[in-house]
Amino acid sequence: MKLTKTHVEKITFDNFDFYLKRDDLIHPDFSGNKARKFYYLLQQDLSNVDKLIGFGSPQANSLHSLAVLAKDKKVKLDFYVNHIPSFLQQNPAGNYLAALNHGANIIEVGQLKDGQTLERYVVQQVLPNESNCQYVPEGGRYQDAAVGVNLLADEIADWAASQKIEQLNVALPSGTGTTALFLQKRFVQLSLPFEVLTCACVGGDDYLKAQFNELSNVDSHHPTILPTTKKYHFGKLYPEFYQIWQQLKRQTGVEFELLYDPLGWMTLLEYVKQAAGDTPIMYVHQGGVLGNATMLPRYARKFG
Numbered sequence: 001m002k003l004t005k006t007h008v009e010k011i012t013f014d015n016f017d018f019y020l021k022r023d024d025l026i027h028p029d030f031s032g033n034k035a036r037k038f039y040y041l042l043q044q045d046l047s048n049v050d051k052l053i054g055f056g057s058p059q060a061n062s063l064h065s066l067a068v069l070a071k072d073k074k075v076k077l078d079f080y081v082n083h084i085p086s087f088l089q090q091n092p093a094g095n096y097l098a099a100l101n102h103g104a105n106i107i108e109v110g111q112l113k114d115g116q117t118l119e120r121y122v123v124q125q126v127l128p129n130e131s132n133c134q135y136v137p138e139g140g141r142y143q144d145a146a147v148g149v150n151l152l153a154d155e156i157a158d159w160a161a162s163q164k165i166e167q168l169n170v171a172l173p174s175g176t177g178t179t180a181l182f183l184q185k186r187f188v189q190l191s192l193p194f195e196v197l198t199c200a201c202v203g204g205d206d207y208l209k210a211q212f213n214e215l216s217n218v219d220s221h222h223p224t225i226l227p228t229t230k231k232y233h234f235g236k237l238y239p240e241f242y243q244i245w246q247q248l249k250r251q252t253g254v255e256f257e258l259l260y261d262p263l264g265w266m267t268l269l270e271y272v273k274q275a276a277g278d279t280p281i282m283y284v285h286q287g288g289v290l291g292n293a294t295m296l297p298r299y300a301r302k303f304g
Contacts, residue, residue, distance in 0.1 A: 001042065001072045003027055003035060008159050008282065011252040013265070016272050019280060020254065021156065021170075024287040029098070032287020033172075033179045034065035037140030039148025041069060050132040051076035055122045058084045058106060061288045062139055064095040067102035075134075077104045080122050084108050094293040141176040141211065146186075149179055153186035156194075156282065165280055171197040172284040173264030175234075177211045177223070179286070185221040196223035197281075199267040201260045202234045226267040235259065240266070242299050257288035258295040 006022045026035045030042075041052075052070050056062055058081045070077035079099070084106065088096055099106065112121055119138060127135055136142070160168050170187075174180045177198065184196040200208040205225050212222045232238065241262035248256050248265060256265075264283070272281065 001027065001030060001068070003030070003039065003042075005155055011254065013248060013251050014269055016269070017280075019282040020252075021152075021282055021284045023152065024285045024289060026287075029068045029102075030065055032061065032285070033149075034061050034140060034287070036148035036152050037142075037145035037178060038065055038069055038136075039151065040144040041134070041136070042072070043147070046073045046075055046134060048132060049073075049075050049134045051078055051130070052134050052136055053078050053080075053122065053126065053130065054136040054138070055080040055118050056138045057081060058088060058096045059094055059291055059294055060139070061095060061291060062136075063104065063106070064098045064102075064290060066136060067099040067104035070104070071102045078107055078126075079104055080107050080109055080118060080126065082109060082112070082118055088294070093297075094291050094295075096294075098290060139176045139178065141178045141215070143215070145178050146182040149182035150186045152179075152284075153183050153190070156183075157187070157190055157192060160192075160194075166193070167279050168192075168194045169197055169279050169281045170194055170284060171264065171268050171281055172286060173201050173260040173267075174198040174208055174211075174223075175202045175260065177208050178215065179284075180223040181212050181215050181221060184223045185216060185218075188220050195279075197226055197268065197271065198223045199226045199228060199263055201232075201263050204231070226271050228263065228267055229270065232263060237299055237302050238262075239303055242303065254285070255289050255292070256285065258292055258299070260286070260288065 003026050006025050009020050009022065011018050011020050023032050052066055052075060054062060054066050063079050067077050092100060109121060156170060170183060172180055180196050180198040187194040208225060241258065244262050244265055245256060245258055
């Protein structure tokens with residue numbers, strides 16, 4: 001499987017100009033931030049590995065990407081989830097369907113006792129009984145994710161140099177914050193005055209800061225977290241999310257995904273409306289649009 005550099009295009013949204021890094025176009029089945037975070041594994045010799053083991057949501061982008069990676073490496077994938085909705089089982093779609101088509105073994109563990117997390121279940125009860133496996137933390141939050149994210153940072157740096165842009169703000173929404181943190185860390189290593197702007201889509205600002213600290217406790221490696229106007233619960237449907245998603249598609253001609261990008265763009269617009277100065281902004285399109293196949297019907301059922 002071969003990954004290519006992605007291009008940058010200029011877009012106008014809500015009367016503001018942005019540069020858009022099209023990381024959604026790296027590969028049809030292995031795109032966006034998961035392609036960057038799993039790039040290290042893609043380059044490894046996994047001939048001594050029987051299977052990959054991961055966990056998360058049955059509609060996670062990481063599920064699809066890991067299934068593609070496992071198929072490419074000719075190994076199995078066991079992916080653990082808490083629950084697979086009966087509607088999804090009867091009507092497979094999106095990342096779930098794509099992962100099944102690539103041979104993923106999606107294992108439903110059900111309700112865990114005593115507040116045990118899915119991660120703890122996999123680490124404590126699954127991994128000790130497995131041999132010759134490669135464990136992949138949820139969403140690719142591991143130190144070796146820096147290998148692929150560094151390539152992204154280097155591409156951005158090379159592009160900025162070609163455009164004679166000396167200062168740049170790079171924006172992207174965060175789940176675990178892995179991509180955002182390793183981007184900022186790489187820019188620091190390259191001695192570039194680039195600032196990474198992000199927002200917490202999962203668990204709030206304190207959760208995101210804790211994720212940053214697990215990967216690096218050096219403050220200069222930590223991206224700037226943009227505030228949100230109100231508390232949003234990850235995975236919940238909000239009419240303003242769907243509205244800005246529609247506006248983005250109409251004004252830019254680009255389809256974004258519906259879980260992270262709406263909040264990413266909402267916080268970014270608030271930032272540019274209040275920020276002084278003329279530092280150009282690049283938004284990184286991290287892919288994930290396959291998930292819209294299940295998100296759009298949910299919005300239709302809820303809001304009509």
